[in-house]
Amino acid sequence: MSESAPKSDGLLLVISGPSGVGKTTITHEVERCLGGTFSVSVTTRPKAAGDVEGRDYYFISEQEFARRRDAGDLLEFAQVFGKYNYGTPRRPVEEQLRKGNLVILEIDVQGALQVKEKMPDAFMIFVLPPNDQELLRRLRRRGRDNEEAIQRRYAAAKAEIETARRSGAYDHFIVNDDLDKAVKHACDLVRQRRIGAKTC
Ligand code: 5GP
Numbered sequence: 007m008s009e010s011a012p013k014s015d016g017l018l019l020v021i022s023g024p025s026g027v028g029k030t031t032i033t034h035e036v037e038r039c040l041g042g043t044f045s046v047s048v049t050t051r052p053k054a055a056g057d058v059e060g061r062d063y064y065f066i067s068e069q070e071f072a073r074r075r076d077a078g079d080l081l082e083f084a085q086v087f088g089k090y091n092y093g094t095p096r097r098p099v100e101e102q103l104r105k106g107n108l109v110i111l112e113i114d115v116q117g118a119l120q121v122k123e124k125m126p127d128a129f130m131i132f133v134l135p136p137n138d139q140e141l142l143r144r145l146r147r148r149g150r151d152n153e154e155a156i157q158r159r160y161a162a163a164k165a166e167i168e169t170a171r172r173s174g175a176y177d178h179f180i181v182n183d184d185l186d187k188a189v190k191h192a193c194d195l196v197r198q199r200r201i202g203a204k205t206c
Contacts, residue, residue: 016103017200018125019110021192022118022170023133024163026144028182032133033112035189040196042108045099048074051090064095082113082120087162092117108196115169122175129199130176131192134167136183 019042023029037044048064050071059065066074071091075083081100083093094111102109111121121128135141141163145156170176178195182188 015106017108017196018099018103018121018128019108019196020118020121020128020130021110021112021133022115022130022166022176023182024135024141024166025159026141026148026163027133027135028144028185028188029112029133031185032182032189032192033110036192036196037110039189039193040108042110043098043102045094045109045111047092047094047111047113048080049090049092051092081124082117084114084116084120086114086116087158094121108200115166115173118170119173119175129196130178131195132167132170132176132179133188133192134179134181135163136181138164 019036021029021033021036033044036042046060046062046064048066048071050066050068051063053059053063053065057063057065068091071083071093074080074095075091075093079096080093081096083091086092092113094113094117099109099111111118113121115132118130122130135144142156142160145151145159145163151159170179177199180188180191180195
């Protein structure tokens with residue numbers, strides 16, 4: 007708690023968007039093209055096929071999550087889809103920012119709003135699907151869920167978009183119609199922000 011506040015030379019980039027919108031791909035492409043550091047979250051959700059511990063998430067128990075949350079070790083946290091807990095470890099983010107680096111969080115709107123409140127200089131991008139039909143099509147195409155779960159995710163996605171719009175916390179809404187264009191758009195926005203802030 008006695009740690010000094012991060013200096014403002016680094017940039018905290020928050021990327022949010024509903025599931026199925028391609029935000030994970032965009033996040034990792036932005037990390038690659040701009041040399042940022044992806045913040046690996048902790049979560050209580052079970053590890054899925056293809057998930058790598060320490061790369062995608064740190065998979066921890068509910069008890070461990072509660073311990074870290076109560077100790078103030080999480081910059082933000084949220085229960086996503088009313089089920090599992092997710093949170094951003096605070097210390098690595100602050101360390102990277104202090105070094106003047108770009109730190110990228112891919113988190114949901116509830117968490118993003120907490121970050122914006124604590125760190126008003128955070129640069130906030132929300133990724134949108136081209137339209138509702140395409141969002142539904144992409145959720146189905148993932149082949150992960152049954153129709154009931156797909157409809158739940160669809161309703162949650164629409165609510166998340168609405169909350170993001172109403173919050174006024176996001177600097178930019180980008181539409182992922184064409185992945186390459188969306189990645190370029192996101193990278194350009196971050197570059198402009200950093201130049202504007204005279205940090206690169
Ligand atoms: P998934 O379980 O499909 O990887 O992620 C589900 C949702 O949780 C996504 O919207 C993702 O952005 C969000 N999420 C991942 N990590 C965090 C985190 O640390 N904090 C918050 N608030 N949301 C997260």
